[in-house]
Amino acid sequence: MKNTPPDNLNASKAPEPVGLYPHARRVGNLLFLSGVGPRERGVKQIPGVTLDEEGNITSYDIEAQCHSVFKNVRYILEEAGSKWENLVDVTVFLTNMKADFQTYNxxxxxxxxxxxxxxxxxxxxxxxxxxxxxxKCIATI
Structure with missing residues:
Protein backbone atom coordinates (compact mmCIF):
# COMPACT_ATOMS: atom_id res chain seq x y z
CA MET A 1 0.00 0.00 0.00
CA LYS A 2 1.40 3.36 -1.04
CA ASN A 3 1.69 5.91 1.74
CA THR A 4 0.38 9.17 0.30
CA PRO A 5 0.31 12.44 2.24
CA PRO A 6 -3.06 13.81 3.34
CA ASP A 7 -4.78 16.34 1.08
CA ASN A 8 -6.31 19.52 2.44
CA LEU A 9 -9.49 20.51 0.61
CA ASN A 10 -11.48 23.73 0.54
CA ALA A 11 -14.92 23.86 -1.06
CA SER A 12 -15.80 26.87 -3.21
CA LYS A 13 -19.44 26.96 -2.02
CA ALA A 14 -18.88 26.37 1.71
CA PRO A 15 -18.39 29.28 4.14
CA GLU A 16 -14.87 30.56 4.61
CA PRO A 17 -13.09 28.96 7.60
CA VAL A 18 -12.81 31.28 10.62
CA GLY A 19 -9.24 30.14 11.28
CA LEU A 20 -6.26 28.43 9.70
CA TYR A 21 -7.79 25.06 8.78
CA PRO A 22 -9.21 23.39 5.66
CA HIS A 23 -12.84 22.44 5.13
CA ALA A 24 -11.71 18.83 4.94
CA ARG A 25 -8.66 16.61 4.90
CA ARG A 26 -8.46 13.41 2.91
CA VAL A 27 -6.38 10.59 4.34
CA GLY A 28 -6.49 7.42 2.25
CA ASN A 29 -10.16 6.73 1.55
CA LEU A 30 -11.37 8.76 4.55
CA LEU A 31 -12.51 12.37 4.53
CA PHE A 32 -12.41 14.33 7.80
CA LEU A 33 -14.47 17.53 7.82
CA SER A 34 -13.59 20.44 10.07
CA GLY A 35 -16.47 21.84 12.10
CA VAL A 36 -19.23 23.04 9.76
CA GLY A 37 -21.75 25.67 10.78
CA PRO A 38 -24.65 27.43 9.08
CA ARG A 39 -22.77 30.49 7.80
CA GLU A 40 -22.85 31.15 4.05
CA ARG A 41 -19.88 31.94 1.84
CA GLY A 42 -19.28 35.67 1.31
CA VAL A 43 -22.23 36.77 3.46
CA LYS A 44 -22.09 38.34 6.93
CA GLN A 45 -25.71 37.52 7.84
CA ILE A 46 -25.97 34.00 9.29
CA PRO A 47 -29.09 32.04 8.28
CA GLY A 48 -31.53 31.90 11.17
CA VAL A 49 -29.58 34.34 13.40
CA THR A 50 -30.48 37.87 14.50
CA LEU A 51 -27.68 39.86 16.15
CA ASP A 52 -27.69 43.12 18.08
CA GLU A 53 -25.25 45.97 17.39
CA GLU A 54 -22.57 44.34 19.57
CA GLY A 55 -22.82 41.02 17.73
CA ASN A 56 -24.77 39.20 20.44
CA ILE A 57 -27.52 36.78 19.47
CA THR A 58 -30.95 38.28 20.11
CA SER A 59 -32.86 35.43 18.47
CA TYR A 60 -32.24 32.40 16.30
CA ASP A 61 -34.11 29.80 14.30
CA ILE A 62 -32.58 26.35 14.84
CA GLU A 63 -34.51 24.93 11.89
CA ALA A 64 -33.00 27.44 9.45
CA GLN A 65 -29.54 26.80 10.91
CA CYS A 66 -29.93 23.01 10.57
CA HIS A 67 -30.91 23.27 6.90
CA SER A 68 -27.92 25.53 6.23
CA VAL A 69 -25.44 23.30 8.10
CA PHE A 70 -26.59 20.20 6.20
CA LYS A 71 -26.30 22.11 2.90
CA ASN A 72 -22.72 23.17 3.78
CA VAL A 73 -21.73 19.61 4.69
CA ARG A 74 -23.08 18.43 1.33
CA TYR A 75 -21.08 21.13 -0.51
CA ILE A 76 -17.85 20.01 1.14
CA LEU A 77 -18.49 16.30 0.62
CA GLU A 78 -19.32 16.69 -3.06
CA GLU A 79 -16.37 18.96 -3.87
CA ALA A 80 -14.07 16.50 -2.11
CA GLY A 81 -15.32 13.61 -4.27
CA SER A 82 -17.57 12.05 -1.64
CA LYS A 83 -21.32 12.17 -1.08
CA TRP A 84 -23.94 12.38 1.65
CA GLU A 85 -24.46 8.60 1.66
CA ASN A 86 -20.74 8.11 2.47
CA LEU A 87 -20.97 9.77 5.90
CA VAL A 88 -19.92 7.27 8.58
CA ASP A 89 -19.71 9.43 11.71
CA VAL A 90 -21.29 12.74 12.72
CA THR A 91 -20.64 14.73 15.89
CA VAL A 92 -23.18 17.48 16.52
CA PHE A 93 -22.55 20.44 18.80
CA LEU A 94 -25.64 22.31 20.04
CA THR A 95 -25.51 25.41 22.24
CA ASN A 96 -28.97 24.78 23.75
CA MET A 97 -29.84 21.10 23.97
CA LYS A 98 -33.02 21.68 25.96
CA ALA A 99 -34.56 24.16 23.49
CA ASP A 100 -33.18 22.82 20.20
CA PHE A 101 -32.75 19.05 20.40
CA GLN A 102 -36.30 18.10 19.40
CA THR A 103 -36.29 20.26 16.24
CA TYR A 104 -32.72 19.30 15.33
CA ASN A 105 -33.46 15.58 15.88
CA LYS A 136 -17.97 17.46 12.67
CA CYS A 137 -18.11 14.65 10.11
CA ILE A 138 -16.16 11.69 8.76
CA ALA A 139 -16.98 10.14 5.38
CA THR A 140 -15.48 7.67 2.96
CA ILE A 141 -14.39 8.57 -0.56
Missing amino acids: RLYAEYFKDCQPCRTTVEVNALPTPIAIEL
Missing part, protein backbone atom coordinates in the same frame (compact mmCIF):
# COMPACT_ATOMS: atom_id res chain seq x y z
CA ARG A 106 -36.58 15.74 13.66
CA LEU A 107 -34.66 17.43 10.83
CA TYR A 108 -31.70 15.09 11.26
CA ALA A 109 -34.06 12.13 10.82
CA GLU A 110 -35.36 13.63 7.55
CA TYR A 111 -31.89 14.25 6.13
CA PHE A 112 -30.42 10.95 7.30
CA LYS A 113 -33.35 8.56 6.81
CA ASP A 114 -31.52 6.67 4.02
CA CYS A 115 -28.02 7.16 5.43
CA GLN A 116 -27.52 6.45 9.10
CA PRO A 117 -23.98 7.27 10.21
CA CYS A 118 -22.92 6.92 13.82
CA ARG A 119 -23.89 10.06 15.71
CA THR A 120 -22.94 11.85 18.89
CA THR A 121 -24.76 15.01 20.01
CA VAL A 122 -23.35 17.20 22.76
CA GLU A 123 -24.19 20.56 24.24
CA VAL A 124 -21.46 23.19 24.31
CA ASN A 125 -21.40 26.57 26.02
CA ALA A 126 -20.53 28.47 22.84
CA LEU A 127 -19.18 28.09 19.31
CA PRO A 128 -16.56 30.34 17.66
CA THR A 129 -19.19 32.36 15.77
CA PRO A 130 -22.72 33.30 16.93
CA ILE A 131 -24.35 30.04 15.83
CA ALA A 132 -26.38 27.36 17.62
CA ILE A 133 -25.18 24.23 15.77
CA GLU A 134 -22.00 22.83 14.26
CA LEU A 135 -21.24 19.41 12.74
Whole structure:
Protein backbone atom coordinates (compact mmCIF):
# COMPACT_ATOMS: atom_id res chain seq x y z
CA MET A 1 0.00 0.00 0.00
CA LYS A 2 1.40 3.36 -1.04
CA ASN A 3 1.69 5.91 1.74
CA THR A 4 0.38 9.17 0.30
CA PRO A 5 0.31 12.44 2.24
CA PRO A 6 -3.06 13.81 3.34
CA ASP A 7 -4.78 16.34 1.08
CA ASN A 8 -6.31 19.52 2.44
CA LEU A 9 -9.49 20.51 0.61
CA ASN A 10 -11.48 23.73 0.54
CA ALA A 11 -14.92 23.86 -1.06
CA SER A 12 -15.80 26.87 -3.21
CA LYS A 13 -19.44 26.96 -2.02
CA ALA A 14 -18.88 26.37 1.71
CA PRO A 15 -18.39 29.28 4.14
CA GLU A 16 -14.87 30.56 4.61
CA PRO A 17 -13.09 28.96 7.60
CA VAL A 18 -12.81 31.28 10.62
CA GLY A 19 -9.24 30.14 11.28
CA LEU A 20 -6.26 28.43 9.70
CA TYR A 21 -7.79 25.06 8.78
CA PRO A 22 -9.21 23.39 5.66
CA HIS A 23 -12.84 22.44 5.13
CA ALA A 24 -11.71 18.83 4.94
CA ARG A 25 -8.66 16.61 4.90
CA ARG A 26 -8.46 13.41 2.91
CA VAL A 27 -6.38 10.59 4.34
CA GLY A 28 -6.49 7.42 2.25
CA ASN A 29 -10.16 6.73 1.55
CA LEU A 30 -11.37 8.76 4.55
CA LEU A 31 -12.51 12.37 4.53
CA PHE A 32 -12.41 14.33 7.80
CA LEU A 33 -14.47 17.53 7.82
CA SER A 34 -13.59 20.44 10.07
CA GLY A 35 -16.47 21.84 12.10
CA VAL A 36 -19.23 23.04 9.76
CA GLY A 37 -21.75 25.67 10.78
CA PRO A 38 -24.65 27.43 9.08
CA ARG A 39 -22.77 30.49 7.80
CA GLU A 40 -22.85 31.15 4.05
CA ARG A 41 -19.88 31.94 1.84
CA GLY A 42 -19.28 35.67 1.31
CA VAL A 43 -22.23 36.77 3.46
CA LYS A 44 -22.09 38.34 6.93
CA GLN A 45 -25.71 37.52 7.84
CA ILE A 46 -25.97 34.00 9.29
CA PRO A 47 -29.09 32.04 8.28
CA GLY A 48 -31.53 31.90 11.17
CA VAL A 49 -29.58 34.34 13.40
CA THR A 50 -30.48 37.87 14.50
CA LEU A 51 -27.68 39.86 16.15
CA ASP A 52 -27.69 43.12 18.08
CA GLU A 53 -25.25 45.97 17.39
CA GLU A 54 -22.57 44.34 19.57
CA GLY A 55 -22.82 41.02 17.73
CA ASN A 56 -24.77 39.20 20.44
CA ILE A 57 -27.52 36.78 19.47
CA THR A 58 -30.95 38.28 20.11
CA SER A 59 -32.86 35.43 18.47
CA TYR A 60 -32.24 32.40 16.30
CA ASP A 61 -34.11 29.80 14.30
CA ILE A 62 -32.58 26.35 14.84
CA GLU A 63 -34.51 24.93 11.89
CA ALA A 64 -33.00 27.44 9.45
CA GLN A 65 -29.54 26.80 10.91
CA CYS A 66 -29.93 23.01 10.57
CA HIS A 67 -30.91 23.27 6.90
CA SER A 68 -27.92 25.53 6.23
CA VAL A 69 -25.44 23.30 8.10
CA PHE A 70 -26.59 20.20 6.20
CA LYS A 71 -26.30 22.11 2.90
CA ASN A 72 -22.72 23.17 3.78
CA VAL A 73 -21.73 19.61 4.69
CA ARG A 74 -23.08 18.43 1.33
CA TYR A 75 -21.08 21.13 -0.51
CA ILE A 76 -17.85 20.01 1.14
CA LEU A 77 -18.49 16.30 0.62
CA GLU A 78 -19.32 16.69 -3.06
CA GLU A 79 -16.37 18.96 -3.87
CA ALA A 80 -14.07 16.50 -2.11
CA GLY A 81 -15.32 13.61 -4.27
CA SER A 82 -17.57 12.05 -1.64
CA LYS A 83 -21.32 12.17 -1.08
CA TRP A 84 -23.94 12.38 1.65
CA GLU A 85 -24.46 8.60 1.66
CA ASN A 86 -20.74 8.11 2.47
CA LEU A 87 -20.97 9.77 5.90
CA VAL A 88 -19.92 7.27 8.58
CA ASP A 89 -19.71 9.43 11.71
CA VAL A 90 -21.29 12.74 12.72
CA THR A 91 -20.64 14.73 15.89
CA VAL A 92 -23.18 17.48 16.52
CA PHE A 93 -22.55 20.44 18.80
CA LEU A 94 -25.64 22.31 20.04
CA THR A 95 -25.51 25.41 22.24
CA ASN A 96 -28.97 24.78 23.75
CA MET A 97 -29.84 21.10 23.97
CA LYS A 98 -33.02 21.68 25.96
CA ALA A 99 -34.56 24.16 23.49
CA ASP A 100 -33.18 22.82 20.20
CA PHE A 101 -32.75 19.05 20.40
CA GLN A 102 -36.30 18.10 19.40
CA THR A 103 -36.29 20.26 16.24
CA TYR A 104 -32.72 19.30 15.33
CA ASN A 105 -33.46 15.58 15.88
CA ARG A 106 -36.58 15.74 13.66
CA LEU A 107 -34.66 17.43 10.83
CA TYR A 108 -31.70 15.09 11.26
CA ALA A 109 -34.06 12.13 10.82
CA GLU A 110 -35.36 13.63 7.55
CA TYR A 111 -31.89 14.25 6.13
CA PHE A 112 -30.42 10.95 7.30
CA LYS A 113 -33.35 8.56 6.81
CA ASP A 114 -31.52 6.67 4.02
CA CYS A 115 -28.02 7.16 5.43
CA GLN A 116 -27.52 6.45 9.10
CA PRO A 117 -23.98 7.27 10.21
CA CYS A 118 -22.92 6.92 13.82
CA ARG A 119 -23.89 10.06 15.71
CA THR A 120 -22.94 11.85 18.89
CA THR A 121 -24.76 15.01 20.01
CA VAL A 122 -23.35 17.20 22.76
CA GLU A 123 -24.19 20.56 24.24
CA VAL A 124 -21.46 23.19 24.31
CA ASN A 125 -21.40 26.57 26.02
CA ALA A 126 -20.53 28.47 22.84
CA LEU A 127 -19.18 28.09 19.31
CA PRO A 128 -16.56 30.34 17.66
CA THR A 129 -19.19 32.36 15.77
CA PRO A 130 -22.72 33.30 16.93
CA ILE A 131 -24.35 30.04 15.83
CA ALA A 132 -26.38 27.36 17.62
CA ILE A 133 -25.18 24.23 15.77
CA GLU A 134 -22.00 22.83 14.26
CA LEU A 135 -21.24 19.41 12.74
CA LYS A 136 -17.97 17.46 12.67
CA CYS A 137 -18.11 14.65 10.11
CA ILE A 138 -16.16 11.69 8.76
CA ALA A 139 -16.98 10.14 5.38
CA THR A 140 -15.48 7.67 2.96
CA ILE A 141 -14.39 8.57 -0.56
